[in-house]
Amino acid sequence: MSSTIQKRPGGRSTAVLNSIKIAVEELVAERGRERVTIPMVAERAGVNPTSVYRRWGDLQTMINDIATYRLDPARPIPELGTLKADLAEWAREIVEHYRNPTNAALLRGGAASAGVSESDCTRNRRAEAGMMVERYGKSSPITADDVLDHLVAPIIYRVIFLPWTLDDTTADSLVEALFSGR
Amino acid sequence: MSSTIQKRPGGRSTAVLNSIKIAVEELVAERGRERVTIPMVAERAGVNPTSVYRRWGDLQTMINDIATYRLDPARPIPELGTLKADLAEWAREIVEHYRNPTNAALLRGGAASAGVSESDCTRNRRAEAGMMVERYGKSSPITADDVLDHLVAPIIYRVIFLPWTLDDTTADSLVEALFSGR
DNA sequence: CTCCTAAAGCAATAATCTTTGCGTTACCAG
DNA sequence: CTGGTAACGCAAAGATTATTGCTTTAGGAG
Numbered sequence: 001m002s003s004t005i006q007k008r009p010g011g012r013s014t015a016v017l018n019s020i021k022i023a024v025e026e027l028v029a030e031r032g033r034e035r036v037t038i039p040m041v042a043e044r045a046g047v048n049p050t051s052v053y054r055r056w057g058d059l060q061t062m063i064n065d066i067a068t069y070r071l072d073p074a075r076p077i078p079e080l081g082t083l084k085a086d087l088a089e090w091a092r093e094i095v096e097h098y099r100n101p102t103n104a105a106l107l108r109g110g111a112a113s114a115g116v117s118e119s120d121c122t123r124n125r126r127a128e129a130g131m132m133v134e135r136y137g138k139s140s141p142i143t144a145d146d147v148l149d150h151l152v153a154p155i156i157y158r159v160i161f162l163p164w165t166l167d168d169t170t171a172d173s174l175v176e177a178l179f180s181g182r
Numbered sequence: 183m184s185s186t187i188q189k190r191p192g193g194r195s196t197a198v199l200n201s202i203k204i205a206v207e208e209l210v211a212e213r214g215r216e217r218v219t220i221p222m223v224a225e226r227a228g229v230n231p232t233s234v235y236r237r238w239g240d241l242q243t244m245i246n247d248i249a250t251y252r253l254d255p256a257r258p259i260p261e262l263g264t265l266k267a268d269l270a271e272w273a274r275e276i277v278e279h280y281r282n283p284t285n286a287a288l289l290r291g292g293a294a295s296a297g298v299s300e301s302d303c304t305r306n307r308r309a310e311a312g313m314m315v316e317r318y319g320k321s322s323p324i325t326a327d328d329v330l331d332h333l334v335a336p337i338i339y340r341v342i343f344l345p346w347t348l349d350d351t352t353a354d355s356l357v358e359a360l361f362s363g364r
Numbered sequence: 365c366t367c368c369t370a371a372a373g374c375a376a377t378a379a380t381c382t383t384t385g386c387g388t389t390a391c392c393a394g
Numbered sequence: 395c396t397g398g399t400a401a402c403g404c405a406a407a408g409a410t411t412a413t414t415g416c417t418t419t420a421g422g423a424g
Contacts, residue, residue, distance in 0.1 A: 006371085010421045013371060033294055034216075034242055039411065048373050053412065055371090060216055104297060112215055112294035114343050115286060122343045149356065153339035154331040160342075161296050161304045174331065188401085192391045195401060221381065230403050235382065237401085 004065060019045040020052065024066050029102040033063060033109030060113060067106040071097055073124050083136040084179055090132065091151055091171035094125075098159040099166050108160055125152055142178065150178050186247060201227040202234065206248050211284040215245060215291030242295060249288040253279055255306050265318040266361055272314065273333055273353035276307075280341040281348050290342055307334055324360065332360050 006013050023045035027036045038059055042049040056062035071094075078089035098104050110121060118126075129147040133140070151174050158165050188195050205227035209218045220241055224231040238244035260271035280286050292301060300308075311329040315322070333356050340347050 012420065016372075037411070049411085050374080050413085051372055058412090108294050108297055111342050112290050115290055115341075115345050116214075119343065146359075148339070149336040150332055150359070154335040156343075157330070157335035157338055159297075160293050161301065163297050177328075177331070194390065198402075219381070231382085232384090232404080233402055240382095 004069065016045070016047055016051060020047060020062075021066050021069075024063060025102045025106070028063065028105045028109060032105060033112065036063075038062070063106070063109055064113065067110055068120050070103055070106060071121070071124075073120070077128055077131055079135075083132060083140050083142065084175060086132050086135075087147065087151065087178070088172055088175045090128065091155065091175055092168075094152070094155055095166055095168075095171045098155070099163075101163075104159050104163055107156070111160060146178065151175065186251070198227070198229055198233060202229060202244075203248050203251075206245060207284045207288070210245065210291060211287045214287060215294065218245075220244070245288070245291055246295065249292055250302055252285055252288060253303070253306075255302070259310055259313055261317075265314060265322050265324065266357060268314050268317075269329065269333060269360070270354055270357045272310065273337065273357055274350075276334070276337055277348055277350075277353045280337070281345075283345075286341050286345055289338070293342060328360065333357065 004017060006017070020041060023041045024036070027041060027044060036059065038052050039049050041059075041062075042052050052062065056065060075093075078086040078093075080086050080089060098107060107121075110119060114122075126144065126148060129152065130144040133142060133144045133147065154174055155166075155170065158170070186199060188199070202223060205223045206218070209223060209226060218241065220234050221231045223244075224234050234244065238247065257275075260268040260275075262268050262271060280289060289303075292303065296304075308326065308330060311334065312326040315324060315326045315329065336356055337348075337352065340352070
């Protein structure tokens with residue numbers, strides 16, 4: 001039930017929506033989710049606060065809604081011929097995505113409101129992992145849960161708590177560990 | 183610079199501090215950190231909001247300060263004779279700690295404000311992991327980083343995003359995977 | 365082009381949160 | 395026991411955020 005669905009996707013509404021998105025991303029990256037308010041977002045977006053309140057109701061809802069649209073759920077899953085290559089490519093994309101401070105800040109914000117039910121974000125990752133593992137059937141002993149525990153989890157843990165440890169070898173060495181046994 | 187340090191640790195101040203702690207923990211567990219306010223905490227604690235403002239200044243500071251005192255940093259590290267046994271025991275303690283919804287909620291809240299510098303919480307875990315690995319020297323190929331990536335990270339990832347997947351086999355099977363190669 | 369109305373803006377109001385000055389309580393050093 | 399003062403409570407004032415009714419703008423069907 002995303003409020004980004006508009007009955008009039010024409011010029012104005014979309015322009016407003018976009019400037020709000022940009023404002024939220026900037027502010028969350030600059031100050032952290034906790035220190036962002038709706039009037040603040042509205043001012044930076046050059047929009048009336050009322051528009052924000054009417055569309056989303058509260059900050060929580062708005063940020064979650066906007067954060068969802070960052071990592072395109074419809075992007076193509078790698079298909080390079082082996083599970084290892086696919087996972088490596090996929091992991092590199094995730095790392096790249098979250099090395100962007102804005103995306104990392106949005107993830108941290110999302111963590112704060114997680115835990116009640118599975119978020120879109122987590123569900124998508126789990127689905128993608130499952131898809132890749134399935135594709136190569138039983139030719140590998142690796143399960144979707146292994147991918148979550150030993151590839152996704154270490155990346156996300158670092159994004160949230162130790163973002164400066166992420167570099168362009170992170171994804172590869174985690175995949176290496178996954179396939180060679182640590 | 184924790185504001186829980188008092189110049190008068192006698193009856194009243196401590197009583198106020200304790201009732202505030204309890205109120206914060208309850209409210210964060212009930213509603214999530216985002217939906218807790220200072221007047222709310224003060225009311226539940228039976229304390230004047232002014233006392234909270236004067237002591238901590240803002241919600242952010244207060245919650246972080248209080249959350250720090252939950253997982254005792256001075257608790258003994260397991261010492262069972264083998265690295266595997268020590269890690270298993272240690273991991274079980276962490277899982278147990280975070281299966282408590284209050285502790286999980288505080289962790290999620292902490293995630294929201296993480297990422298700028300290493301938090302006490304993360305630093306302590308890293309230090310403890312290092313200590314155990316060191317103890318058994320080079321008799322094992324496992325490093326402190328391996329422990330963080332493949333034991334701590336999966337646990338914390340689940341605590342934050344998939345808390346219902348935590349059970350009393352989680353710690354053991356992660357340790358098993360760590361030692362047997364996946 | 366014209367009309368209908370979704371969506372934005374505006375402004376006044378209400379609710380909530382934060383700050384501040386001042387009096388009161390009660391630790392604790394002497 | 396007593397005095398000094400840290401820490402709390404109270405209440406009023408100030409600031410910020412949220413709500414609501416009404417007006418204006420502009421997308422898009424016909």
